[in-house]
Amino acid sequence: MIITGGAGFIGSHVVRLFVNKYPDDRIVNLDKLTYAGNLENLTDIDRKSNYVFEKADITDAGRIRDVFEKYCPDGVIHLAAESHVDRSISNPMEFIMTNVVGTVNLLNAARALWNGNFEGKRFYHVSTDEVYGSLGREGFFAETSPYDPRSPYSASKASSDHLVRAYHHTYGLPVTLSNCSNNYGPNHFPEKLIPLSINNIKNSKPIPIYGKGENVRDWLYVLDHARAIDTVFHNGRNGETYNIGGNNEWTNIDLIRLLCRIMDSKLGRPEGTSAQLITFVKDRAGHDMRYAIDSSKLQRELGWKPSLQFEEGLEKTADWYLANEKWLQGVISGDYEKYYQKQYSSR
């Protein structure tokens, strides 16, 4: 099978799970290695005989067709994407190219390879809860919620979801989709709220909180998402969509206060030290107020549920970043500082 985006945050956890759990399946990790892709995420499994890496850009239709012809996959799990909302606000076209055009290239390659013989085949598209828009204080996103994407990132993911469903309805391509809430855990690139804050706390730098910090996200530990993807890939019904979430809503400010307490204790600093770094900055343009997922379909039909309490997951995450200084230094060298200056100096 082919897993796209396997060198990224979630993809690397999915690749590891599949390589270890399914030794008889050959797992091809197809990734362009953008700033977010990092083969260091996979050093513990990259010598296993059922693992292969192919450096390829999903916007390159010819190259993608060649990779499909080379490996003849029965299954595709598609995670490759531009994934950061702030970057989509400054550079939407990259998101259209990778998330929309790239997805169509993969759909075309799978359709051409399988050529109507769909027995035992599956194209699984991994998507986000952001396609449903923004909630008020009440309610949850269900699989039947109308699409209402509001950032270039979520609009590009919504577009790719529609195309995957269109290939199912028009050409009979066997597909599944899932829409997941915010992930956190090891190997998360420090442009996203939790790893960025851990890195800044470590270095006693300001923690930038957009607006008043009242926006709400529903956080899920990345390994629980990887387990859900395994479950849906193997047991999900053809053509169906499953929402995945942590049932774990936090305002950004409460989350960061908790993280500050955890970091103070791990770094041996007096309680309250890290919280002094909290700095309210200019809000994200079009900032969605609240996401919250109803994952009862996945829980009821396929028996999945989140395994970790948030406090426990955050502790594990903080421990991982403190124990993996070399990984962190590797990803914040080079272009990261430039990105950080551009993103935060004018806020």
Ligand code: NAD
């Ligand atoms: P990430 O940014 O950490 O990783 C993306 C990976 O895709 C990287 O390895 C990158 O090199 C690769 N990639 C990017 N453009 C490519 C291209 N043109 N060709 C080939 N490879 C390319 O992303 P993530 O946070 O791990 O998210 C993975 C998927 O899950 C995405 O589709 C995202 O929309 C979805 N998702 C993410 C979250 C989250 O909280 N992070 C939640 C729900 C859904």
Ligand code: DAU
């Ligand atoms: O909901 C799923 C989505 O979660 C995924 O589809 C995206 O790929 C993933 O990046 C994530 O999107 P968010 O925009 O919710 O994640 P981010 O970590 O960027 O921001 C989380 C919240 O924290 C959000 O309300 C914005 C806020 N924030 C973020 C950053 C980077 C800050 O207050 N300060 C910051 O510096």
